[in-house]
Amino acid sequence: MIKKSILLDVDEVICFSGFLNAVNDFMNTNYKIDDFTDYYIDEVAIPKEKFAEFNKFISQRNQYENADILPNSLETIKELNELYNIYICSSCINPFDKENSGKLFADKYQFLISTLPFIKPENFIFTNAKNLLIADVQIDDRLPNLQNSIEKRILFPSYHNKNITEDELNKQGIIKAGDDWKNGWNIIKKILIESNYYKEENNKVYLKRK
Ligand SMILES: [Mg+2]
Known part of the structure; x- marks a missing residue:
């Protein structure tokens, strides 16, 4: 499969x-x-x-030197990695200082390879154009990043998305992983592992061609 x-x-x-x-x-x-x-x-x-x-x-600072890992994220990502192909999809640009954002790319890359050694660097995508990508699932804390045709789009709860209403999410077919970032990964585990979603038949045309 x-x-x-x-x-x-x-x-x-x-x-x-x-x-x-x-x-x-x-x-x-x-x-x-x-x-x-x-x-x-x-x-x-x-x-x-x-x-x-x-x-x-x-x-001039390494912003990832003492990054705070969200509760249960690494454990859950490790479990997900057994069942799914995970692609890291992240921007590395400080929109207020694009010229000096190169260090951010390097620091984030080092952080990812040391924190998530089980995900190969070939699966890292550094971009702001997330809307161009296709996958089965997308997990992101920003609503504008979930504007694409991906089947299961999950909004991760965060300080800046508390006021997005359920109505708005329903209209766009987006699921929110609860209301509290401290518990977000427990809910993602329910949505993507305990629900057996990973076992469901894949209907993607591009995969059927293989
Ligand atoms: Mg984010």
């Missing part, structure tokens, strides 16, 4: 990078992730006049 494929996001799904720690160090604050509701934390927490200085500060 051909294994189903998963496109798996990294930030706010597998881990929280050290971005918020950098904001706190720079501003001498003590923000927690759930203090925010906007995705771009720096736009809210960094005053405009300090933005350029902050971008320089963050571009």
